[in-house]
Amino acid sequence: MGDRRGIEPVRYSTxxxxxxxxxxxxxxxxxxxxxALFESTPIGPFSTSAENVYLDGIAVSYSTGxxxxxxxxxxxxxxxxxxxxxxxxxxxGEMHGVAGTREFETRTGEILLFDIAQPITMTMSIxxxxxxxxxxxxxxxxxxxxxxxxxxxIGRDEAALLHTHLNKLSEALHLIPAGDAPRLxxxxxxxxxxxxxxxxxxxxxxxxxxxGMAARAREEIHANLESPSLSVASLCRRxxxxxxxxxxxxxxxxxxQTYIRxxxxxxxxxxLLDAENxxxxxxxAERLGFSDAAHLSRLFRARFxxxxxxxxxxxxx
Numbered sequence: 001m002g003d004r005r006g007i008e009p010v011r012y013s014t015x016x017x018x019x020x021x022x023x024x025x026x027x028x029x030x031x032x033x034x035x036a037l038f039e040s041t042p043i044g045p046f047s048t049s050a051e052n053v054y055l056d057g058i059a060v061s062y063s064t065g066x067x068x069x070x071x072x073x074x075x076x077x078x079x080x081x082x083x084x085x086x087x088x089x090x091x092x093g094e095m096h097g098v099a100g101t102r103e104f105e106t107r108t109g110e111i112l113l114f115d116i117a118q119p120i121t122m123t124m125s126i127x128x129x130x131x132x133x134x135x136x137x138x139x140x141x142x143x144x145x146x147x148x149x150x151x152x153x154i155g156r157d158e159a160a161l162l163h164t165h166l167n168k169l170s171e172a173l174h175l176i177p178a179g180d181a182p183r184l185x186x187x188x189x190x191x192x193x194x195x196x197x198x199x200x201x202x203x204x205x206x207x208x209x210x211x212g213m214a215a216r217a218r219e220e221i222h223a224n225l226e227s228p229s230l231s232v233a234s235l236c237r238r239x240x241x242x243x244x245x246x247x248x249x250x251x252x253x254x255x256x257q258t259y260i261r262x263x264x265x266x267x268x269x270x271x272l273l274d275a276e277n278x279x280x281x282x283x284x285a286e287r288l289g290f291s292d293a294a295h296l297s298r299l300f301r302a303r304f305x306x307x308x309x310x311x312x313x314x315x316x317x
Contacts, residue, residue, distance in 0.1 A: 007173045007181060009062075013049035022046050034061065034070075034131060037082065037116060041273055043067035043123070044306050044314055053173060056185040059133040062170050067304065069273055070097075071121045085139035085146045086131065087192060088112040089163060093127025096266065099151025103218070105253070109156035109163060111195065113149040120151070123266065126305070130166050132188065142193050149196070158198035162191040213239065214249045221260055225267055226287050232256055264288040265303050268296060272311045281308045 012029070014022040023046040029035045033050075048065035088095065089111045096105040099120045106112040114120050117136075139146050156163075169184065176184065220238055224230040235256065236246055246256050253259040271277050271284050279287075285296035297307050304311065 007053060007055075007176050007178050007184075009051035009053045009170075009173060011049075011051050014047050015049065019045060019047075022048075034063070036080065037076075037086075038070040038072050039076065041069040041071075042314060043069060043269075043273075043304065043311065051170070054181075055188070056182040057135055057138060058185045058188060059131075060166070060169075060188070061131045061133075063131065064128045065124070065126070067123070067125050067127075069121070069123050069270075072116065072119055074119055077117055077119070082116055083136045084116050084133045085136060085143075085149065086112075086114040086116050086133060088114070089130040089132075089159065089166060091128040091130065091167075093125040093129070095122050095124045095127070097122030102151035103222075104151045104153050106153050107156075109159060111154040111159045111162070113152045113154070113196075115146045115150040118147065118150050123269070132192070134189065134192075138189065142189055143196055152196075152199070154195050154199040158195050162188070162195050165191055213241065213245075217246065217249055217256070221263060225260075225263055226289070228289060230260065230289065261299065262303065264290070265296075265300055268300060268308065269304065269311060272308055281312075284308070 012033075014026055017025050023040070023042050026033075026046070026048055027035050027040055033052075044067055046066050046068070048063060050061050050063035052062075053060045088106070090106055090108050092108055094105070094107050095112060096103075097120065098104070099114050099122075100118050104112060104122075112122075116133075136146055143149065165187070217235060217239060220235055221230065224234075232243060232246065236243055239246070250256040250259045253262070268284050268288055268290075271279060272281075281296065282293040285291075285293045288296075290296040290299070293308075297309075300306075300308050300311070306314070
């Protein structure tokens with residue numbers, strides 16, 4: 001018989017650390033903490049907690065944390081040589097960013113896949129999430145080249161089986177003999193493969209024309225984000241589509257106007273978090289199409305829970 005002891009997670013929390021020291025303490029943690037993978041910039045006061053489990057080479061982390069900007073740059077990739085497929089499942093919150101050249105947005109219930117050997121920048125809201133780290137040889141044996149999965153988002157429906165299993169697993173770990181860890185790892189990998197295949201099938205069922213039009217619309221928006229002429233009407237003219245068609249392409253984002261506004265707010269936050277950017281908040285607002293600094297501040301606070309001034313002050317702190 002195998003080891004009859006239950007599988008015990010390794011717990012970590014910043015709750016007992018002085019608020020001013022929490023982020024540094026978290027950042028100094030080594031692999032397999034997510035802190036070891038990214039350069040991190042807190043967005044507002046920082047705190048986090050996690051339970052980590054190791055299952056036959058696969059690391060699983062159940063975590064809760066405040067908002068932050070995470071970046072994995074070429075110099076860090078070259079220095080640490082960590083080689084995994086990262087899997088991020090959101091239980092609450094959202095993530096958005098750029099993986100290589102692929103833009104992504106991930107919402108509650110969805111999965112983000114990323115190749116840790118490639119650059120990625122993402123902003124995570126206050127969130128509860130589950131992360132998995134799968135060694136590249138193991139992932140590629142089942143899923144093919146990990147590089148091609150970088151920035152892939154798996155929808156809520158396709159992720160449901162893995163989502164449910166991971167949730168239940170956290171409740172039952174103490175009942176599962178440690179000797180069964182390889183079986184658990186095998187099941188998690190199988191469910192991930194099922195989710196990736198289901199996602200690919202779902203995308204094949206999406207009309208190719210709609211996919212191409214959505215990509216063109218996003219390209220137009222990002223290319224003209226600072227243009228005062230960017231509007232629904234101008235997009236319809238450039239893409240030669242009706243307003244109703246354009247809005248359907250952005251249903252998941254709450255409509256095209258919401259998508260444009262959120263892209264501009266994201267761009268404003270990136271500017272505010274840039275240590276070398278001393279541009280006035282009013283100038284950022286004008287550059288990105290907001291009527292004035294007060295207009296930007298109101299929308300910024302509603303989306304990110306802090307004002308532009310607080311965001312910039314937190315960066316400097």
